[in-house]
Amino acid sequence: MTTVILQQPGKAAGKTTAARKPNRSFVHGLLSNKKALTGMAVMLVFIALALLAPVLFPGDPSRITAMASLEPSPEHWLGTTAKGQDVLALTVHGSRSSLFVGLTVGFASTFIGILVGLASAYFGKFIDEALSLVTNVFLLLPGLPLLVILAAFLPPGLGTVILVLVVTGWAGSARVLRSQALSIRSKDFVAAAVVSGEGAGRIMFREILPNMASIVMGTLLACVIYGIGAQAGLEFLGLGDVSTVSWGNNLFWAGNEGALLTGSWWVFVPSGVCIALVAFALALINYAVDEVTNPRLRKIKTPKDTERIATK
């Protein structure tokens, strides 16, 4: 990024540098943050697994390949299910659907949240009142029962799961993004843009939005975590599309086939641990974003650290 600015000294007017600078220190802060690095490493591993699943375990993962309920062994690293499916293949293939749904739900709810939040903050008055009312109603309606009811009325399938999760998930991000957008809306440079006759869309997306990038990122991460967890919950209840392979469905079948009552813990542990690892990794990145942007939450330097800095 530095080189770009150096190559165009004439173009780097006051505004651009001022807008770029906090951004650069944000990325830098994130890359030097241990929590963020750990989280990103874990996420990369899972994304790689999801992409490589057809190569690592070719063919349909839910086909029956061995004896039923085998304990973990060199041939089947994580054992087999009560039907005789390979648990490792199911788990690796499950990451595809779970990550896909989680990311789609995350991006879609954050996108709606951005639209609603920006429109509320920019137009204010009646539009703000109306949008806030809808947001607050959706926030207050109990999420999980609403999920269950919607899933029961709609035809089962991956599309339904995504739709239902977005419907119940967007309101939280809208509220957070609205309050942030409101505080930026009252800044002088937005007033300047309004006076200079810039259009509504341009002010919302080019002036306000870039200045709340870190909040948007935090919201996105929280929404992805929500998406992955809620999908697993829905599918565990048998309300997803039980024919697809995903972590939630793996757990549904584990419960359905009584894996725990017969003591086959290896059927039920891997998918749950995977969901937890992904959620934890995303939460770590989220906390890191918080720490980088909110100096009060940063670790206090111990006396030793301060001495070291002093001697330097």
Added chain:
Amino acid sequence: MRFILRRLGFYLIAFWASITLNFLLPRFMPGDPVSRMFARSQDRMQPEQIEALRKLLGVDDRPLWEQYIDYLHNIFTGQMGVSISRFPTPVTEVISSQIGWTLLLGGTALVIAAVAGNLLGILAAWRRGGAVDSVLPPVLVFIGSFPYFWLAMGALYLFGVVLGWFPIRHAFTAGLEPGFTWEFIGDVGAHLVLPALTIVLVSIGGWMLGMRNTMIATNSEDYITMAEAKGLRPSRIMLRYAARNAMLPSVTSFGMGLGFVVGGALLTEVVFAYPGVGYQLLNAVQGLDYPLMQGLFLTITAAVLLANFLVDILYVRLDPRVRSN
């Protein structure tokens, strides 16, 4: 007072929205779920009961607004129809026999998690970098990352099946006469431990971190420095000065948490076959019992809204700024 009225208006709108949602869902969803349900259970029902259900779920040919007015009338007079899966018990009866268990389970878990989590948060913020502050947050966040129902299944397997310390399903031992006897209360308590414990385990981290972060902000206020300069005891400053002022966000979360209690305990109830409204809701969905489903959803929503309204009233007592605005 104006604040309270505004909030009351808002909750009424929210309740109206959920009733309308309930009204519209069976009428506009593809696949005609209502006919499916009738096809399944027609032979068990009287003709007039079928007629009443048809009206409730919108399988009649009258104009929509007429149906809507009828529907509102039925809801406010408490006529929610007859349950299909537990035919012929009225929906209201099924719900009232189960909401108590949900409130018991959710309420116990919420109070324990909120009290313990807030105390831990206060301690963590007060001793920044101490044992509580450096070890617990990451551990609790990690535990909180596990799917709720997965932890519940794990606990069920470990403490219920392998070790056999606690009963693994239902709210009390079958055959035991419900009543206010020590035997029955003890039995209910034993059945409560595992489900409540898993809810506490997953939710305590959120309470702790929320409290910790507000406390850290409060700790840098001038009146804390002032209190320290006056030489007050640290425990007094911590609880009476810092924690007291950092409590407000936690009160709001408590309202939100109450919503979670009624609705969110669903997964836990399903894993432990705990006879609350969440477990019943899933059964209703699986049995295509639409009247019961609608009744349960409205009851849950009403409970959530009521709880939030009570928290708002409490908030007015606690925060003078709300009163003056």
